[in-house]
Amino acid sequence: MGAAGWRIVANTSQIRKLYVDDLVTASTARSTGVGRALLAHLEEHARTADCTALKLDSGTHRSDAHRFYFRERMAVTAFNFVKPLA
Template sequence: MKPTTIRSLKRVEDWREAYPIMHQLRTHLTEAMYMDLVAEAVNVDRYLLYALYEAEEIAAVVGFKEMTTLYNGRFIWVCDLITDKEKRSLGYGEKLLSFVHEYAREKKIKRVSLSSGLQRKDAHRFYEDKMGYGKTSYVFLKQVSD
């Protein structure tokens, strides 16, 4: 495995650099939509975006935020996690998710939660078998307007 580093993506230029990787997960987003949503999420929801770099090139991206609910108490919600399709199975997703786990421990947060699309069978195996996540619920969605 090549040397890697994990860096916070705080600048607009950083977000734009991460778009080609994030677009592999969020295929419905144009770059303009993505940029607007990241800006709002960062400013309103305390969304954090990090990238794992292989040399000086982004290989994987994770977006997450601290939340509080009655069900979980204080926890980290992983909104987005994607490894470049050309660099999968190299341990980069594991490194980024482990980074999120360590971030949670440093903040004295006991839980990390995420959802994954029903069609993403490989991701489900990764979360359950490799990372030790358990299924705790279904996520439901209702479109209420166009």
């Protein structure tokens, strides 16, 4: 139905955060609460691990995902810039 890949990262801006590398829900399971349950589980894990934030990046073309993140009370706090080197 859904899966998440994540890691705990220490840095200077957020001290300790849970970073979500992948958050996916099967297309047939969307809008059934699977994504919400995954995010709730990740948030609880982050709190238990004394993280100050739960963070993820999402491609600019993922407008359906963005609507979901906004509904889950997540905020856009930065731009992510990339310069390909190869």
